[in-house]
Amino acid sequence: MYSFKNDYSEGAHPRILEALMRTNLEQEEGYGEDKYSLQAIDLLKKKIGRADVDIHLLSGGTQTNLTAISSFLRPHEAAIAATTGHIATHETGAIEATGHKVVTVETPDGKLTPSHIQAVLEGHPDEHMVKPELVYISDSTEIGSVYSKSELEQLSNFCIGNDLILYMDGARLGSALCSKENDLELTDIPKFVDAFYIGGTKNGALIGEALVICRDSLKEDFRYMMKQKGALLAKGRLIGIQFLELFRDNLFFELAEHANNMAGMLTTAFTEAGFEFLTHSPSNQIFPILPNSLIDELSSNYSFYVWAKTDAGHSAIRLVTSWATKEEQVLAFIEDMKKELKTAEEK
Amino acid sequence: MYSFKNDYSEGAHPRILEALMRTNLEQEEGYGEDKYSLQAIDLLKKKIGRADVDIHLLSGGTQTNLTAISSFLRPHEAAIAATTGHIATHETGAIEATGHKVVTVETPDGKLTPSHIQAVLEGHPDEHMVKPELVYISDSTEIGSVYSKSELEQLSNFCIGNDLILYMDGARLGSALCSKENDLELTDIPKFVDAFYIGGTKNGALIGEALVICRDSLKEDFRYMMKQKGALLAKGRLIGIQFLELFRDNLFFELAEHANNMAGMLTTAFTEAGFEFLTHSPSNQIFPILPNSLIDELSSNYSFYVWAKTDAGHSAIRLVTSWATKEEQVLAFIEDMKKELKTAEEK
Amino acid sequence: MYSFKNDYSEGAHPRILEALMRTNLEQEEGYGEDKYSLQAIDLLKKKIGRADVDIHLLSGGTQTNLTAISSFLRPHEAAIAATTGHIATHETGAIEATGHKVVTVETPDGKLTPSHIQAVLEGHPDEHMVKPELVYISDSTEIGSVYSKSELEQLSNFCIGNDLILYMDGARLGSALCSKENDLELTDIPKFVDAFYIGGTKNGALIGEALVICRDSLKEDFRYMMKQKGALLAKGRLIGIQFLELFRDNLFFELAEHANNMAGMLTTAFTEAGFEFLTHSPSNQIFPILPNSLIDELSSNYSFYVWAKTDAGHSAIRLVTSWATKEEQVLAFIEDMKKELKTAEEK
């Protein structure tokens, strides 16, 4: 049984474990003030092309989202997210638990546009309703789509014009930036958003996300927030060492590119076989719509999520590839699919 | 410069990193439902001697305390803690951030007794005040003391008699249980407390605490709480593998014993040199009161915290040893201290 | 200018002010333990037909909703509401501010059905999402509809079968129970719901809502919650005296009936004039769809909210009547409308 369930099924890229080994017995300061975390932060600033941002290393995506958003907002302020947004449905009310409403918008492709946000603002005119203040987007989105430079720029301009904070969840930013359809550079992101994070967990790290705060007014006292939310690890080096390894050369991007390539092979195979997709995805999560009988057959050798029933005989499945996905398994999957289709045809 | 600042200066015990290496490329379920986490939980249940407890693996102490306490209490209920208790002063209001007051009690030695709690209950008679509902203790305490079996039993009986939840912060439970003055077994703890955690981070792990929920009524839906607080790691295997390694033989206790032995050597040396201690500590944190001049001299080769000024010429320092503390460094420290004392005497 | 903007434009029914006058200088206990509050609670229990419920008197609807819902739920549990539900949009995130998500459902008429709730439950299967636990309904709803006995019974059975709490916002319960289409008695409500409140503010009181907690497991320590949320008035007598006056005879229902009758006259007039309504309302809020020109004309003598644009030339307006609405003003409004229509026709 080979798993295409998610991009966190394996441990870390071996170079990361080696780096942990290499530095293991050195004595370091605690709580993220160790040499490695500081170096990683410096390195990230260079890669991002901005010396003036603040960078903090946290354990996971939900933790990063809840710590950042609750730090950025006053009690009556709300986040706006697509209904597919991770904070809207898959974080067990983590944002609400810090006191803030998440106002959701239905979108066809998981992406927000200025007109979506405009509609939310118009529906929240006064103090009897929350004040929408932060726009939450994900790149790549939870359903695999990616933002173009022009889309992000338009969102950014709209947010500036309406005094909104633009926050990007980059749990899969690596995959987004390495997507064939992407025209954004890592150095573009801080030009457009007020804060974002670079996801490590889903791109080769054991654990760890790097939150980048670009807007000055959002920076103050952020380490207090991290400590209060349980996000300041005693052995912060654990995350610092990993980001240092991921970014000291091109490893971070190579891993994302591999994941995308593996997904691309699957996409090509499904397309050639005549299948449609629930949503267009140029990143490492794809959602082909398949006959239920084919899904059943594939399930005996591969694990994946059945995402949505599309009609009586078909469902969309989610296949996720990662830095660790083996090409031979992708090829085997495609082979098995073709074989099943042929068998089915012959019946 | 050698550090006695804390017990999380180094990475993990080498066996832990080896275990991570060994299992690295296996595909596993996410969010703590992997094989290793499940095995670790089973193993811990055996070590604790209770099959009926629920065990959850979390990243750090503050995160464990805030997730557990906010799960156990209703909105108007409060925790009682010693003023030295970690939740009272060193977690940036993490408990209050979940809505709960921490009512504090001054204690000479960091330990709570039934009479402390009785006084708090008497001071909170009705709905104009919070309802004290959970008693928070640490073993070893934040100032190095340990609970005896009889003390813990008395607390337990008092809590049962007053419908209170008894919760133990075991960030340094290893050191407590391996203390020469300890008469508790790990299997005793669940007999006396409603929930506790076994600290990994300060006893050889990279990251990780194992929360044990003993009382049935506190168990329900705890994984929801973890997810909501950002405590459910995508790669939960990271913690599972570590606890499995720490407990598959006696490693956890050996590491704690080493830390205690190192502290014991320092304690003996200070005692022989005629120094007093701020507080009696049979565990891995000690607080000798030294002349400021000696502190200054020692600071040039060793790092540690100056804890409290005790009079014009003296201060208490905190020295913390760990599984990784090198005996040769302890001996060197003692040697240096003696040398300094002799030099001072000769002046 | 006469206002049909809402049902809280005037002060209190004169009998209420007289009762406040009459009892003004008597010395009473504070914080709702006064004689009048206790008598009011006893009286309400009789009117409700249940001696075993707990009743608490609070100031307003948002306060009652937030205090009750945050008391009833654990941190990971959510409320389910119609998108039109007051807690969903018109309370500035009051429920989220206590930590709980409000999961919303689109409904045509502001009412929830078992199938709505079933769909929410199916969309929230595990700990990565909040746990829907409380069903929030309003009777009458925020858009004027009322629940039938059979509808409420079905909801109740569904909630019992799925371990859900059924909570009714009764800000306009008077109007609902006195609606011509209603077949519920006040004594029916506690048979079907776990908690509800009887709204005073919108039915003749200066201030005050009576929360009725029917399910035993929700009763404990509720006064603590009230105090914590700022809902325990020092001079609780203020609310007690008002409910005593409203319920010592039939005043509460007479006031609601008057409001409904006034709305009914308006509804008949609009219907006779050939207008449609945004939603069917047999209570004291109606939403006729009118030509914009007519709305403009009526606006010069009457104030009301323009609720929604329905097409280029028409909008729905909201007209609210109350215990204090003067029949002569309703007649004048109808007359003015007819005059405008005639004038428009002649052009």
Next chain:
Amino acid sequence: MYSFKNDYSEGAHPRILEALMRTNLEQEEGYGEDKYSLQAIDLLKKKIGRADVDIHLLSGGTQTNLTAISSFLRPHEAAIAATTGHIATHETGAIEATGHKVVTVETPDGKLTPSHIQAVLEGHPDEHMVKPELVYISDSTEIGSVYSKSELEQLSNFCIGNDLILYMDGARLGSALCSKENDLELTDIPKFVDAFYIGGTKNGALIGEALVICRDSLKEDFRYMMKQKGALLAKGRLIGIQFLELFRDNLFFELAEHANNMAGMLTTAFTEAGFEFLTHSPSNQIFPILPNSLIDELSSNYSFYVWAKTDAGHSAIRLVTSWATKEEQVLAFIEDMKKELKTAEEK
């Protein structure tokens, strides 16, 4: 039985009820945007001598404190209060329920000084602890003492110098300002504090406190906070009319002066009889230390709180007078006390 238990035993000053009667059937805007609330706010600005402050009318003290403090602070920031401070012990954790720790300081007289606050700041140096940001004081204090102009000025200067918010709970500000030992004018308060409230409930109103926000940076969006916390009354006129009546002439101060005079008569009588006081109080709450036998005798005709046991045979009681306290009852109390003392002497 005559009550000296508190200053909210009676309803409102009769002029207030008359004002409510007089305006009762006028149609007004809801949620504090009515003519009377706006007039009251204008009037208060004149009385305070500052046109640039923001004023909001809320129901009660706990509600005002929790809404203001949670609006003013970021999540990691804490309030500093005397252990006797209302928010510290008598509000059921209302401040903590909004996420903020209350750091307490022992004081002999319920008043805070710069040195108290300095000590708290020194104990909270970094992000492992909350950040003390708001200083909460009460005038008069919860144990009857009052701040002098010089004391308040020193506190103010200290807070400015340390970037702290100075907030004054004025539940009994009337009594403080009318105290014989007071040298503050109402117009002085906004010179020294960043926000304060003028208590109506304990000085003749049925309900209502007027929060004055002086510092510009604390003003934004406060009505959102009020709505979210359930503090925006639908019939806001109820509070507006009362403050208008209390301040349109000197009524507010006359009522406070009467309360103080009644307490002064009691103080004189106890002093002449040779009794001491738990604390020096020149306001409307006094704490004489009496023999338990005398307390028992007085309890048969008068109700009051026994505040603290001072030795085996004595206790301090709390006597509270108000605008409604009858001079004849005070005289009767004094007479009864003297009679008892004489009887006791003769035994």
